[in-house]
Amino acid sequence: MNLTRLWAVSRKEAIQLRRDPRSLAMAFLLPVALLIFFGYAISYDVKNIEMAVLDESGSERSRALIEAFESSGYFNVIEYPASYGELDPLLDRGRVRLVLVIPPTFETDLQTVRGAAVQILLDGADANTATIAQNYATAILARYSANVVSQGRSLVLPAEAETRVWFNETLESRNMIVPGLVAVIMSIIAAMLTALTIAREWERGTMEQLSATPVQRLEVVLGKLLPYVAIGLFDVAVAIVAGLLVFDVPLRGNILLLTVLTLLFLLGALSFGMFISAAVKSQVLATQVALQTTYLPAILLSGFIFSISTMPLALRAITYAVPARYYVTVTKGIFLKGVGPGVLWVEAVAMVIFAAVGLTLAIRSFKKELA
Amino acid sequence: MPEAVQVRELTRKFGDFVAVDRVSFAVEEGEIFGFLGPNGAGKTTTIKMLTGLLHPTSGSAWVAGFDVLKQIESVKANLGYMSQLFSLYPDLTVLENIQLFAGLYGVGNDRFAERRDWVLEMARLSDHGDRLTGELPLGFKQRLALGCAVLHQPPILFLDEPTSGVDPISRRNFWDLIYGFAATGTTVLVSTHYMEEAEYCHRIAVMNRGSIIALDRPAALKGAIREPILEVTVDNAPRAVETLRRAPGVLEVTMFGRAVHAMVEDRATAQREIPRLLSAAGQRVESIEPIEPSLEDVFVSFVKRAGGTVAG
Helix, strand or coil: HHHHHHHHHHHHHHHHHHHHHHHHHHHHHHHHHHHHHHHHHCCCCCEEEEEEEEEEEHHHHHHHHHHHHEEECCEEEEEECCCCCHHHHHHCCCCCEEEEEEEEHHHHHHHCCCCCCEEEEEECCCHHHHHHHHHHHHHHHHHHHHHHHHHCCCCCCCCCCCCCCCCCCCHHHHHHHHHHHHHHHHHHHHHHHHHHHHHHHHHHHHHHHHHHHCCCCCHHHHHHHHHHHHHHHHHHHHHHHHHCCCCCCCCCHHHHHHHHHHHHHHHHHHHHHHHHHHHHHHHHHHHHHHHHHHHHHHCCCCCCCCCHHHHHHHHHHHHHHHHHHHHHHHHHHHHHHCCHHHHHHHHHHHHHHHHHHHHHHHHHHCCCCCC | CCCCEEEEEEEEECCCEEEEEEEEEEECCCECCCCCCCCCCCHHHHHHHHCCHHHHHEEEECCEECEEECCHHHHHCCCECCCCCCCCCCCEEEEHHHHHHHHHHHCCCHHHHHHHHHHHHHHCCCCCCEEHHHCCCCCEEEEEEEHCCCCCCEEEEEECCCCCCCCCHHHHHHHHHHHHHHHHCCCCEECCCCCCCCCCCCCCEEEEEEEEEEEECCHHHHCCCCCCCCEEEEEEEEHHHHHCCCCEEEEEEEEECCCCEECCCCCHHHHHHHHHHHHCCCCEEEEEEECCCCCHHHHHHHHCCCCCCCCC
């Protein structure tokens, strides 16, 4: 390997990149756009759920319960129907998602050992929101009950599950999404960036002139990779800063470890794009193939949105071949859990393998006539 | 004289198609060696095998003393290559292209400034170093491509139809450059389908359908044609070709602009019979003169002698 030749290729690639608006947009605008788009669009958090209350008790205690719902921040009481008959249209028309019915005997029942029952009606059409609303409502009721007990009533709570969520205490879905998103975006961008680079040389006939010089395959591949690795690291840095500042995502782990693993992932993903480029020799086709082979697996099979552990066995087996899976684990682990190499070594090994396989594929995909 | 290029039984097949069929020749140092033939004759394939861009199917070749099968990097370091398709980077400036190829060919910092200025001057681009290469007129692009191919002052230069698509004056200027290289000891191997370009070469390999059917100096090749050639000027050349193609004693008819070249068995008989035949067919003959054979006549003659038809 000759460093002068490698550097000549890198320099040329960087100049070409600088003059190509399409590549520039892909390198610098697309990642930020995707981050903002996904960061705001994907959210499982349910807030300000519209609800109605049928308060048949009309007591001090029932008003306290309603107050507990309102002050939770999750619910917004917008309707106070007077009778059962008025409830159905509210749910039917989707005006409210949850209805709380407090029976007339509520206050007196609270004094008994059996306790009081309230009724909660949910709009199950959106099952996800319904489940979350139900969980919030149950939690509010539990806290209300505990309050009642602590005020010296005779209610007995023999055992209580005290739930604490680790790593993402507030259960903000954004905290889960943004770190994974960095990984998904880089999977897509990296392959797309290099997908153009070799195909362009074939289309323009410059590959032949390049091949007639003493430059070696390894020098061409590494030389071409260098500017893109720099861009990739820059993109990840921007995404991390945006995650911290715009989305308030915590970064608990070691940033150096994240950088090293990111570098390995980028090497693999960029080489993979180059392999596609050299294999299909057409810029349009290469971009398509790069997008198709990275986009869906990165989103669906990486554990970014859908938990891998709940997938069917066959699908779970496939995820092991999706590089984004390991990188998603890395970003989530370092961001949220602050884990170190002791935990992420499996992913680190996977990254090394990915980078080595990517590079080998890229180098071998060149015409073997190249020295 | 030592041999700059030596080729033995070089063959390249693409599936069942034999693009180059057991070609052998040797080129001396400082020689301008031409490949003449129509498209598809195997010129480009031969050059690509010698420059390490294509693996030969069989046979062997040495360039600058290095084996093209085993010492490909040394071979490439000792040659300059310019292809028929302009292939510098269009989105790089003139200077950036020069810098790139200087890097790829390992032109050191000590020599770079001098070589860069030399290329700029040779390509007449001294004042346009910062222009994008893609915006240059074709003639300038080709000179720049040539300059980039010889930045490292290689002993051997391969030019694959270097002047295709440019006007005759640019072509003439380009050949002046080639003569300049040869004068300083550079060996030049050049392919062309322009007959008049082939005349500039020291020796020519006439290729057709993958084989070399003749190899000699241009004058010797012309001298090898025993059949006389008559140039017939007529009012309608295409029709005259049709008429003469079926005429007895006429071996080959080729159209040259408004005139027709006829290779004949016997000069006196033909000079008498051809005007008669054409007049009978209602065509007017303005003149009929014996001429020296051109390389095109040579090409046609050798193809016929090899018992083949012209590929392309």
